[in-house]
Amino acid sequence: MIEVRNLTKRFKDRTVLNGVSFQVNEGEIFGYLGPNGAGKTTTMRIILGLLKPTAGNALVWGQNLGENEGLRRRIGVLLEHDGLYERISAYENLDYYAQLYGVSSRVEKIENLLEFTGLSDRKDDKVGKFSKGMKRKLALARAIIHDPDVLFLDEPSAGLDPEAQIMVRDLILRLSGEERMTVFLNSHDLDEVQRICSKIAILQRGEIKAYDTVDNLRGRYTKPTVEIALSDGREVEKALNLLSSLNYISECKQHNDGITVTLTESEMSSTLLSFLVEQGLKVEEIKRVTKSLEDIYLEIVRREESNE
């Protein structure tokens, strides 16, 4: 559906994207992550046809969005800036885009979206009087007013309160689940991405550093680690000495009143537990540590920074 191949973009002497490739399939929620200035917005702009690539291509349904007006009818866009007209009302903003997209029965559609976003009471107010969160909600309503097949979202939750963030998250999941809508999500909110995205790509300095499903990335970047809590905190020292001699442990360190142990293989956790019990240590709790997307993201970004 969205296919980006060897995408390169240079502005004069500055290379913003360098051989970026990825693919987003129908119905997927794709998270595009990266630090500020990594090239995320440039990638989205090229896919949307707002910028031309220096090399490579970015196609949606096999075609260039910039050259195909009909195809643009099937996409919804919420960019970093809300793109709302502040001198006209919320209703008029939605009506304008509904007309441009040729939405049928648009009055009903607009009313429903205003109701859904909780802006019905303010529909006749000028958008300039709205808070940042209200503008973001309205911009999201505008992005989906024509029931697009693909939705491009650039930081959709920016400026929203926690309740509204959950609303946006639920909406994206619903659109993807029920309507089979494909979502391309540029975000800094790693928690949000972790919760809703089926696949992610991490971009840094114009290059893709990781591209896979969240689960696969977790598997690849998480070393099998367990946290052990002992009943008697005074035994931590003894436990550390015992563990350091085991060949299936690559690292062990004190962590508060417990120990964090990195294993060479994840299957060795039960062996480890048996060993500790045999040595007379009272194990209160042993739990597997899983890495969050944030940990993985930071690991990748920092590793790349240290390589450079």
Add this chain to the structure above:
Amino acid sequence: MNRTLVVARKEIKELLKNKGILLTALGLALFFSIFTSVAVSKGRESASVVSLNSSVFYLSAMVGLFIAYMSTSQIFLREKADRVIETLMCAPINLRQIWLGKVLGVSVPAYLLSLLMALLIIVISGILSSSLLVPTTSILVHVLLVLPTLIAAFTGLLGFVQFRLGMRESRILNFVIFAPLFAGLYGAGYVMGGSFAVSWTQVGILFGISALLLAVTAYLTKRLSKERIVTTLP
């Protein structure tokens, strides 16, 4: 509805909600109507018609251009400053339709206001001089044909340039254009004296220049690219 007209209608609606521009435009039209009418009605009848012709010819154009100038900044430049244009360019509408819709959105109100001013000058001058002052055919052609073409050409060119240039360059350009426009309005008093008689040749030349300018600008919009607009956003 045609997408160009959707854009034009929205721009007109937005301009009408901009009280600053609306009041300035109405104020300009009213001020010059009354000011000119008083000057026109003071002369002898034959001189009054010459004065009326030159006033309508000159002032309707100057006020129309001035209103178009103020509105173009709101419609083209502000859309870039607020980065609204980026979202609009993702919609199923091409750049020329956007440009044309905006040109119509600015030109129609600007033309209607200058038309209103021309009518007011004729009516008030007639009332003040207690005789029916009717402008010549060339002036009627000027008001009905040349004036809308001139305003559309000016708006189109200015809008095109504002789409192409960066914000800083556009603001400098606006400042540069403001000076002759203001001087033009200020110079209205010399025209109203009746020493300047409008002929068919002048009307024809102005129409030719306006039509040519409009055609050239319409051609140039083919070269307008989304990339150029996006890379000149603030």
